[in-house]
């Protein structure tokens with residue numbers, strides 16, 4: 416894995432284009448394609464499991480989405496995607512959900528055969544790879560969301576791996592530095608207090624986040640904005656390898672503490688984990704204190720490790736039907752706020768049965784780099800002690 420931003424960016428043929436967020440890039444690319452290769456009723460082949468925000472941007476760009484189903488392993492069927500393509504299709508869109516890499520080679524082949532573009536959504540990962548290939552280098556275009564992966568209020572970028580026509584971002588406005596500074600300071604104070612209070616939620620200031628929505632009667636509009644200088648400076652100063660390793664450590668810790676529970680399953684675990692013979696040398700819960708030095712003596716000493724290249728955004732788990740909201744509330748009562756993916760998707764499309772499972776059963780455990788050991792212990796204890 417590359418160690419810093421510069422090295423990571425060297426994996427791509429061009430410099431990044433910075434935007435206020437990744438969604439704005441997507442909107443810009445759709446417009447750019449239509450301007451240069453217009454179709455009367457353009458469509459885009461999309462996964463059915465997406466946030467309402469992306470749906471709104473598709474409508475704002477004048478495209479029609481044609482949805483393919485997404486499995487509970489966050490994977491897709493190439494045959495289904497092939498069957499959706501018609502003469503108005505401009506692009507196929509694929510997501511590395513929550514940082515779990517998906518193999519895009521078959522889609523790359525399909526889109527090349529059909530003279531379509533492949534859009535690779537890396538909003539949930541940064542400097543990840545799959546089978547040695549950096550995520551974001553397979554698609555013709557790739558988006559990254561700095562605001563998500565660095566816990567900022569703003570920031571995303573575009574990597575153009577293919578540029579059939581001259582490209583100029585259509586950004587008209589810029590996010591204000593003041594706005595970004597205010598949010599950076601506020602969130603950093605919150606994280607520090609959380610650490611000092613040993614994970615206690617001092618002000619009880621967290622709540623279940625609102626669910627995204629889309630009003631199909633409304634005309635959708637987007638103002639494309641540029642990333643502010645403060646976020647760009649913050650990005651250039653951030654040590655990616657440290658942030659990434661912390662996220663990976665958090666997932667590793669949770670895997671090893673909740674893995675055997677029968678009430679839910681971490682998604683992607685079988686593909687992304689490998690077992691190492693490791694032993695704990697102290698009473699601490701911290702996985703940073705696990706050493707690989709001695710062979711394990713029993714299976715209880717065996718610890719799961721993450722495969723190289725997996726850079727998580729959150730840790731998605733698949734709960735048993737009808738239990739997700741209860742688990743979410745119990746964790747909230749312990750001071751841990753969990754998202755539930757996008758329960759607005761698949762937007763009433765009954766044929767997307769697998770995405771419906773995700774809609775009702777997926778829960779995201781937070782593993783970002785500001786999650787501290789107290790919070791990890793709390794999550795593990797709460798999930799282990801839960802009576803469903």
Ligand SMILES: Cc1ncc(COP(=O)(O)O)c(C=O)c1O
Pocket residue numbers: 435436437438439466468469510536538539559560561562563570571
């Ligand atoms: C899968 C996915 N792609 C893209 C985006 C857009 O990212 P941003 O929030 O930076 O616009 C989001 C955000 O909601 C997302 O979840």
